[in-house]
Amino acid sequence: MNSVFLRKCISEAGLEITEYQIEALITFAEELKKWNQKINLTAITNDDEIAIKHLVDALFFANFIGTCETVLDIGSGAGIPSIPLKIVKPEMPVVSVDAVAKKIHFQRHIARLLKFDHFEALHVRVEELQKTSANSFDVITSRAFSSLETFVRLGAPLLHESGRMIAMKGPIADKETQLKDEELLADLGFKIIDVHSYSLPFNSGKRSLILIKPCKAA
Numbered sequence: 001m002n003s004v005f006l007r008k009c010i011s012e013a014g015l016e017i018t019e020y021q022i023e024a025l026i027t028f029a030e031e032l033k034k035w036n037q038k039i040n041l042t043a044i045t046n047d048d049e050i051a052i053k054h055l056v057d058a059l060f061f062a063n064f065i066g067t068c069e070t071v072l073d074i075g076s077g078a079g080i081p082s083i084p085l086k087i088v089k090p091e092m093p094v095v096s097v098d099a100v101a102k103k104i105h106f107q108r109h110i111a112r113l114l115k116f117d118h119f120e121a122l123h124v125r126v127e128e129l130q131k132t133s134a135n136s137f138d139v140i141t142s143r144a145f146s147s148l149e150t151f152v153r154l155g156a157p158l159l160h161e162s163g164r165m166i167a168m169k170g171p172i173a174d175k176e177t178q179l180k181d182e183e184l185l186a187d188l189g190f191k192i193i194d195v196h197s198y199s200l201p202f203n204s205g206k207r208s209l210i211l212i213k214p215c216k217a218a
């Protein structure tokens, strides 16, 4: 991957990271492409798209969540957003879960290569995590995992009472879909607190971060 293009994308997005972190993101991208030739980890294989749609999108999330909290990434696949998050916030404890073993093997490989501390990649269905990690996480996130309702239903038992859930989504939904989502979340005792919209660099599409909290904490 071309570091000049990645730097341009990060600066176009208004984000700032160190040279060391740029190099680590490039290592992640190169390993992703290499492993993807043998095992199917991502449908995105082009360098520019990996930079914008995987790396920069995850960096927007990392920038949004602030400092040191315990994060759970549900259905993290090849490690989005968990791996870029660990690269730019190395001190942050992150647990990344996926139901597919080869994806978790890849994430562990990256964690070893980049010498991550406080990073656990677990081959487990999130439903099973409730037995060991109830009410443990300050932030629970997911991208391209499920509907908002399923995300909140599966994540809720794992969330610390003062925690928040952040769904990484595409463009803001139309009013009708939004109202339906709000009703479904209210039935689970949760509420949408904020929707943070942003554009990926070079007109590559709109995205949103949906901040959700238990009604009693809102």
Ligand SMILES: C[S@@+](CC[C@H](N)C(=O)[O-])C[C@H]1O[C@@H](n2cnc3c(N)ncnc32)[C@H](O)[C@@H]1O
Pocket: 074, 075, 076, 077, 078, 079, 080, 081, 097, 098, 099, 100, 103, 124, 125, 126, 127, 142, 143, 144, 145
């Ligand atoms: C479309 S991928 C998204 C991967 C990554 N978050 C991204 O945005 O590139 C959805 C992932 O969710 C995982 N998944 C589906 N159901 C799951 C469950 N119940 N528990 C854990 N992971 C699950 C799948 O194995 C898959 O890797």
